[in-house]
Amino acid sequence: MDVFPAENQVGGYGDQALPAEETDKDDDGVDLCRICRSPEVSDNPLRYPCACRGSIKYVHQQCLLLWLNRRGYKQCEVCGRSYSFVPVYSENAPERLPCHEFLRGLLLRALRVVAWVFVLLFNAYCYSLHPWGRETAIENKRVFRVPEKLAPLLASFIYDWLIASFITLIVMLRIIVQDLFGAHVENGPVHGVVARVAFVLWKYMRILSDWWYDHLIRLRFFDAIMVDVPREEVVRLRNAQLHEFGVIRSFLFLLDDNAFAVLAISFHVSFFFVLLPFFMGKLVVALLQVSTQLLSGYSLGQEPVIVGYLTMLLLSFAYLGSFATLSRDSIQAIARGLSMGFLFVAEALPLYLWITSVKVWKNLSVVKDGVILCLKIGVLPLAIGCWFDFCTLPILGTPVSQRLEMISEYPLAMIIHWMLGQICLMWAFNSMELIQRILRKRPFWFLLDVADPNYKITKLRIGQILFALAFHGSMMVIVAHLPILTISHISPSFLPLQLWIYDERIMFRSMAAYTCLTRLAPIEWFAELIKASAEPIVHKWIITVSSWLKLSEFLLENHADQNVRPLQHRDDWFLVSSIAEGSVVCFYGSQSDTTFEEDIDDDDRLIARIGLMLVLAALSLFLISTISMVLPILLGRVFFHSITFITFGLKNDDLYGFCIGCYILRAIYITTCFVTNHIMIGRTDLLLNFVLLWIRNALLFSIWISLIPTLLGLLIDLMIIIPLQVPLSESPVYSLLLDWLIGLVVLHIWTCLTMFTRINCFATVAWREKLERIRTIGINRLPSTWLLRDVICSIIVTLSTTLGFPYLVAYYLFPWLGFSGAVNLAVQRLIWPVLLAIIILGFVAKLTLDLFIYIHRVEYNDRYMVGDRVADFTEDLQ
Incomplete structure (x- = not known):
């Protein structure tokens, strides 16, 4: 029987264990391994x-485990079945x-849980001693x-989180200093008490950083931050030698390595950054009680x-000054050094300034x-972002003075304007x-071409920058400012927008x-929706208007039915260059030698027609921007007002509302296109089946x-809400609407936990199988009788x-048995809480x-597991 270690560590075949391309057996008809193409042996x-x-x-x-370790997941790449x-x-x-062995294992795991709780409480105590911790606690309480x-x-x-960041910083510094630059700390002789203490502390800190380093490797932390460094140079397990803690590790033998390392790191950091300064400060304050007035400030x-x-x-x-105790000889040496220093400054400083000025002049281009x-x-992005903020101020109802006051108080808020400018430039890049x-390129002859071999990003073009500012400024006025002013003029109550974040009662709930x-990723959804709809609309609009204004020859070369052509292949540098130039640039070489001046000579009314087109x-x-702002928000507000009877005062x-309105419009559009398409192709039977x-x-x-x-909410109301809020002497008032809302929330949470998470304690095996079948197969492919009988009913x-x-x-039963009215009333009120208690106990x-x-x-x-083996397919079927 082949047995392999439980960690699935394999050896043997080495780099030769790769999938082979052969598809037949050997000449004798013996079955072969699909990886190494070798037959089976007695021990394998x-x-x-x-x-x-x-x-x-x-x-x-052995070959399979080696291949799985290389691939990183336990799944067949052909049939898709997971290996077991x-x-x-x-x-x-x-x-x-x-x-006794089971109780021993249970006790050990309970002690490890207690150790984790102790670490959490210890960190909470240490952080409460620091002024930052007390301020954070007060802020959390408020x-x-x-x-x-x-x-x-x-x-x-x-x-x-601060402790984890600190130990991560130490790990990164060790990687940079030791692994990448080859600088290692030698364990030479150490002299002096302070040096010995520092060496011992660094030794233990190195061990703890090795443990944290191994965990970061398992979390694939270095794969995300060190993209330019070969994985083999960084991802090497160091196997932290926690046994070198000696007596401390032996005393805490009940803890596993992870609990011990976390406890050691917490104590190590907390002792030197919180506990030691705290007790030293207490000692100093106690020794200097005479100077109460001097020490009575906030800082001391x-x-x-x-x-x-x-x-x-x-x-x-x-301590550092103790090495500089001066003798008579050292005073004379210092005096000679100072005199030579003054002489050097008097003679060499002008020459040094001259050399520095020459180097600065040579590197002036840099x-x-x-x-x-x-x-x-x-x-440039900052100016565009500020102008965009100014154009959209009426949306939130913020006056200019308030915005300027906020910027003066928080200058770092300009980063948000810079990011808005970058987003606008990216949008302009995609539109261009x-x-x-x-x-054709001929209409863009006056624009800068970043694909030109002579283009340099470090060349200043004042005209291009001014044109980019004017272009983006005018576009923001057309797309944002004028529609907002028009909406405010037609309906003054439409703006400013109503946002939950401005309601102090639900401010933090609104943040959640x-x-x-x-997290629902509406930004990506909107981007894909706009991109998919804008491309054909712009294509049809340009073709139609160009044909109407007789500009097809100038713009489209008489190809009114042309397909959208791809641009030349570009790398990331083109994107950086185009954004740096204002995103109003060309991206490919010239298509024709004909210039705009020759077109003007051919047709005197060309400029007028181009101006009319603009x-x-x-x-x-x-118009599109105005409709895009108004229609989704109106639909969203109608949706909120239609369900206002269940929101209980929530605005x-x-x-x-904008997101909901966009979803409604998209559903209407897709449904209309679907119905129209099936009617036009004559597939009314298929359309009827879909209906x-x-x-x-x-x-x-x-x-x-x-x-x-409703049933679930009523059950929750009878079990929890009424027994807690209504005394026995009062009659409860039932609200089916409130019960329905509570039941809807609980049902949604239960469904999500059961279908989309690994939490399986809130449903039976049968219900998990039902929901898994709905999720994998889809509700449209399942029979109606099964859904109605086995799920809903x-x-x-x-x-x-x-x-x-x-x-x-x-x-009925208790009154029939002859109990008194008080007993019957108590039973009627408490029977559902008792049922809930029985369910909870179970x-x-x-x-x-x-x-x-x-x-x-x-x-x-x-205790008894010696390895594992891969399960055959028939074993799982049985």
């Missing part, structure tokens, strides 16, 4: 771990662990409205950590190029690229909502979001039984049992 048999058949059915486990491995245990392995004892614990997560008397930092700094200076690049890459795919909206283009952009948000399918899905969806959430029957049985018991018991089974399996594998 062939396996068939996937659904592949024929000559690629069999494989050696079964454990192999020793011959003396019992059926289950003895009780912002998140958490209890006073919980605020430092919440602030400790920031401290944990109230902050021992700051006092400790100053004390450590002074002690460091004193300074000039830097200034030009700063002007193109920094000032789209137009140049349709038109906007974060959720960002006016029509500006008017079209103005509509125009950002969400029936939509009606079926709409009916099933209406039941799913109406009846089921099943959950309705379960909820109805959970609601109806306690109702029958409380309202759920906790099931989780506890699963936890014990998991711990037993892990402990059993640790």
Whole structure:
């Protein structure tokens, strides 16, 4: 029986284990491994771990593991089936662990959990001693409205992030100094108490950084930041020698390596950056109580950590100054050095200044190029971003004075304007690229061509910069400012937009909502939607208007039905150059030697027609921009007002309304095109099938979001809300609308957790299989009877039984048994909470049992597992 280590580390075949291209057996008809093309041997048999058949059915486990380690995932690249491995245990392995061994493993894991909790509490305590920690705790208490004892614990997560950043910085410095530059620290003789202490501290810090380095490798951290460095030079496990901690590691033998390393790193950093300065500051304050008035400021008397930092700094200076104790000979040497220094300054300084001025004059072009690049890459996008902000101020109702005041108070906010300018330049680049795919180059003869071999990005072109500023400024006025003014003039109540972030009651909830909206990736969706719709519209518009104004020969070379042509291949440098030049540039070589002046000589009215075309283009952009602003927001507001009866006073948000309106318009457009296309091609039968399918899905969806959430919300109301809020002496008031909303939220959360996450404790195996079938196959391909019977009716029957049985018991059985009215009232109110308690106890018991089974399996594998082997395909089928 072939047994391999549990870590799937393989050896042997080396670099020869690659997929072979042969497809036949050997000459004797013996089955061959599809990787190494060798037959099976007694100690290395062939396996068939996937659904592949024929000559690629069999494989050696050793070859397969080597190939999987190279590929990085355990899945067949042909049939797509994931490989599975079964454990192999020793011959003396019992059926289950003895009780004392299981309790020992359970105790060890409980102590490790306690160690992690201790690390969290220790970091929270250390961070609370620092003034930053107290300020963070106060801010968390004010912002998140958490209890006073919980605020430092919440602030400790920031401290944990600082510790992780600190140890990551040390790892990066070690990689740069040791691995990349080849500089290694030699362990030579160490003299002096301070040097010995520093050496021991650095030794332990090096071990901890090695442990963190190995974890960063497993998280593939270096693959994301070191793209130019070969992976083999950085990704090498160092196997941190935690046993060198000696007595400390032996004393904490109950902790595993990860818990011990985290505890050591936390104590190491906290001791030198928080605890030691804190206690030193306390000692200094206690020794200098006489100078109370001197030490009663914020920086000294109230902050021992700051006092400790100053004390450590002074002690460091004193230690370094101890090496410079002056004798008589050293005073004379210093005097001679000072006199020689004055003489050198008097004679050599003018010569040095002359040499420096000559070098600066020779390298003046470098300074000039830097200034030009700063002007193109920094000032130009900043100016465009500021102008865009000015054009869109009425959207949020912010006056210019308030915006200028904010910029004066927070100058770093100009970075946002620079980013807005970069986005505008990128949008202009994409638009220019789209137009140049349709038109000839001859209309763009006056623009700069970055594809020209003589082009230099460091050459200052004042005319190009002024033209870019004028072009982008006018485009922003046409696309943003004029539509906003028109909307404000027609409907003064339309602007400013209503956003949740301006409501102080839900400010932080609105931030979470906007974060959720960002994670849903609407920006990429809008970009793809605009790109897919803008290209044919611009193409048709240019062809139609050019034909109407008789400009096809000048613009399109009489190819009114031409296809959009691709541009020449460009690299990233073209993109940088075009954005630096204002994105109003050409991207490919000339197509014709005919210039614009020759066209003017041929037709005197060409300029007038081009001007009329530009006016029509500006008017079209103005109308499209106005409609694009108004229509989606109006649809979104109508949607919010239509569901205002379930929002409980929550105002509509125009950002969400805009997204909802765009989705509605897109659905209307797709549906209209789909219906029109099927009617035109005469496939009304297929269209009828789709309509029936939509009606079926709409009916099933209406039941799913109406009846089921109502039953679920009513059950939650009876089990939790009414017992907590309504006394027994009062009659509860039921709100089916509120119950429906609560049930809808809970149903949505349960569905997402069960279908799209690995959390499987909130559903049975049967329900997980049902939801997995819906997710993989799709609701359109599933039969209606199965969806109605096994999914919808099943959950309705379960909820109805959970609601109806306690109702029958409380309202009919107990009164029939002759109990008093007070008892009947208590039973009617408390029977559903008791049922919830029973369900929770059963759920906790099931989780506890699963936890014990998991711990037993892990402990059993640790003690008796000797390796694993790949499972054959037929073994999984059985």
